[in-house]
Amino acid sequence: MKKQTIPYGRQTINQDDIEAVLEVLKSPLLTQGPVVREFEEKLAAYCGAQYAVAVINGTAALYLANKVLNVSAQDKVITTPNTFLATANSIALNGGRPIFADIHRETFNIDPDKIETLLLGDDAYKGIIPVHFGGLPAAMEEIAALAQKYNLFVIEDACHALGGSWKDSNGELQKIGNCAYSDLTVFSFHPVKHITTGEGGAITTNNKELYERLIQFRSHGITSDPQKMSENHGRWYYEMQYLSFNFRITDIQCALGLSQLKKSGQWIKRRNEIINIYDSIFDSHPSITPQYHPKDSNLSYHLYIVQCEARDELYSFLHNHNIAVQVHYVPVHLQPYYNATYGYKKGAYQSLS
Ligand SMILES: *Cc1c(COP(=O)(O)O)cnc(C)c1O
Numbered sequence: 200m201k202k203q204t205i206p207y208g209r210q211t212i213n214q215d216d217i218e219a220v221l222e223v224l225k226s227p228l229l230t231q232g233p234v235v236r237e238f239e240e241k242l243a244a245y246c247g248a249q250y251a252v253a254v255i256n257g258t259a260a261l262y263l264a265n266k267v268l269n270v271s272a273q274d275k276v277i278t279t280p281n282t283f284l285a286t287a288n289s290i291a292l293n294g295g296r297p298i299f300a301d302i303h304r305e306t307f308n309i310d311p312d313k314i315e316t317l318l319l320g321d322d323a324y325k326g327i328i329p330v331h332f333g334g335l336p337a338a339m340e341e342i343a344a345l346a347q348k349y350n351l352f353v354i355e356d357a358c359h360a361l362g363g364s365w366k367d368s369n370g371e372l373q374k375i376g377n378c379a380y381s382d383l384t385v386f387s388f389h390p391v392k393h394i395t396t397g398e399g400g401a402i403t404t405n406n407k408e409l410y411e412r413l414i415q416f417r418s419h420g421i422t423s424d425p426q427k428m429s430e431n432h433g434r435w436y437y438e439m440q441y442l443s444f445n446f447r448i449t450d451i452q453c454a455l456g457l458s459q460l461k462k463s464g465q466w467i468k469r470r471n472e473i474i475n476i477y478d479s480i481f482d483s484h485p486s487i488t489p490q491y492h493p494k495d496s497n498l499s500y501h502l503y504i505v506q507c508e509a510r511d512e513l514y515s516f517l518h519n520h521n522i523a524v525q526v527h528y529v530p531v532h533l534q535p536y537y538n539a540t541y542g543y544k545k546g547a548y549q550s551l552s
Contacts, residue, residue, distance in 0.1 A: 204521040208391030211466070219458040223450045230449040238453035239401070241460055245362070246376025246384070248403035250410040253396075253453060254417055254446040257358045257387025260400035261289035261328075263446060264354045264383045267412040270295040270325060277317060278328040278356075279309040280532045280548050286330055286356045287531045295325070296541070299532050301548040305491040307332045307504065311341035318349050326352035331360035331375065333490055333527070334500035340367055343380035353381040358400075361386050361393040362463045363499030375499065376403045383409060388452075393466065393499060394459035396452035416443045467499045477503050502527055 223234055235253055243251035254260050270276060270293040278286050280299040287297040300313040309329045318324060327346055329337035339355070346353045355375075363375045376384040383406075386392075388399035404410050415422050420441030425431050428438045474492060481489045488506040492498075504527055507513050517524045532543035 202521050204523060207523040207525055210390040210395045211462070213462075216455055216458045219454040220451055223454040226450070229451055230447060232450040234450035234453045234457065235448060238456045238460075241457060242386075242401055243403055245374075245460060245463070246403045247374040248377050248384070249405045250407070251401050251403045252410065252413040252417060253399065253401045253448045253456070255400065255448050256398045257385060257389065257392075257400035258285040258289065259444075259446045260385045260387070260402045261285055261354070261356065262292050263413055263416050264385055264402055265289050265293045265295065265326075266416055266443070267409050268326060268352045268354070268382060274325040275321075275323055276326045276328060277309075277314055277324060279330050279332070280530045281307060281332065281528060282330045282356065282531060283358070283528060284531055284534065286328055287537070290328070291540075297531075297537075298324070299543070299548060302332075303338075306335055306337075307490050308335060308337040309342075311338050311345060314342065314345055318345060322349070324349065324351055326354065328354045328356055330356040330358075331363070333502040333504050334360045334363055334498050335490060335492070336360065336363065336365045336375065336498070339373075339380035352383075355381045355384040357384045358387040358392060359501035360499055362467045364497045372497075378403060378405050382406060388456060388459075392501065394456065394463050396448065396456040396459070399448050399452050399456060416441060417446045419443050419445060463499075470500050471498070474500050474503060481505060 223229065226232065239251040239253050242253070243249060254263060265276070270290060272294040274295040275298050276290040276295050277298050277300050278290065279302055281302045290297040298317060300309050300317055302308060303310040314327060327342055329339070329342050331337055342353060345351070357375050360375045364372050367373050373379050376386065378384050382404065384403045386401045388394055388396040402413055419439060420443040421437050421439050422428060423437040428436070478489060478492055481487045486507060486509070490504045510526070514524060514526070530548065531537060532547060533545060537543050
């Protein structure tokens with residue numbers, strides 16, 4: 200008998216998820232119906248933000264976040280080189296220039312000191328996109344302070360961190376996605392992430408104007424709001440005021456999202472139990488250094504990441520034992536596209552390979 204593989208990631212779909220999806224399939228509207236709106240409202244409340252906009256995937260959400268903050272040709276935006284490609288690509292896809300600031304050795308998150316070094320050398324930056332790597336929040340207070348000082352936007356890439364919360368230096372609990380220290384926060388609902396809609400993503404914000412721009416850019420740059428139109432020819436009239444794509448998510452997917460969101464809390468608890476078990480084993484292991492995990496936190500982890508000298512051997516050993524681990528990540532600046540386009544070289548960021 201073949202030994203069962205422990206997959207890299209696997210969604211949990213129960214009968215209630217299936218029934219929620221079936222209900223929409225039997226309803227008149229498969230897309231642009233009421234379920235998208237309901238999911239957005241529940242998600243915004245869950246994150247403690249005023250607004251949420253759901254879209255086709257996390258990559259589109261990141262792209263739109265840059266778009267509504269007016270990233271365009273040659274604008275420089277700072278992000279981490281240790282992330283999934285989509286974070287940096289979202290800047291480049293808007294014509295901007297991703298500039299990397301190195302990560303902190305213990306948190307594996309973007310280092311605010313390295314951000315400031317960049318900012319001191321050049322005043323032409325437009326924004327910062329920190330990633331809450333593995334679910335561990337980036338240094339948001341420091342990053343927000345830099346953004347204020349240098350007049351930059353902040354987009355949180357929280358694709359690893361849905362449902363987590365952390366205490367700021369005033370002792371106030373901050374939910375990931377509440378945008379207390381950012382303009383926009385982005386999530387992904389790919390099946391390996393905390394909850395899934397098949398493919399899906401969302402942006403949360405407290406800024407009404409950004410929210411309205413997100414809605415408009417989600418659907419071809421069209422508005423049918425009489426307040427926003429240059430002319431009004433009647434109830435049938437609509438205007439395309441910007442150039443954009445169709446990034447709309449379906450009601451079918453949002454029904455799954457709503458059903459999954461209800462279970463997010465119990466899944467986060469289970470993830471924390473597992474993290475604690477791993478920590479108790481690896482914290483004193485001679486050749487394995489896990490990512491820093493604060494004790495007694497309410498974080499929502501996506502990955503358990505360790506550093507290890509014998510990475511290739513460990514990877515092969517685990518795969519030979521049917522445990523499907525991954526390397527997180529191939530540093531973005533070392534990808535052939537980034538090398539060819541921006542000339543980034545190996546060794547540019549000391550904390551990464
Ligand atoms: C998953 C992920 C994305 C992209 O989300 P998709 O839904 O797969 O498009 C972006 N950033 C990070 C950090 C991610 O982990």
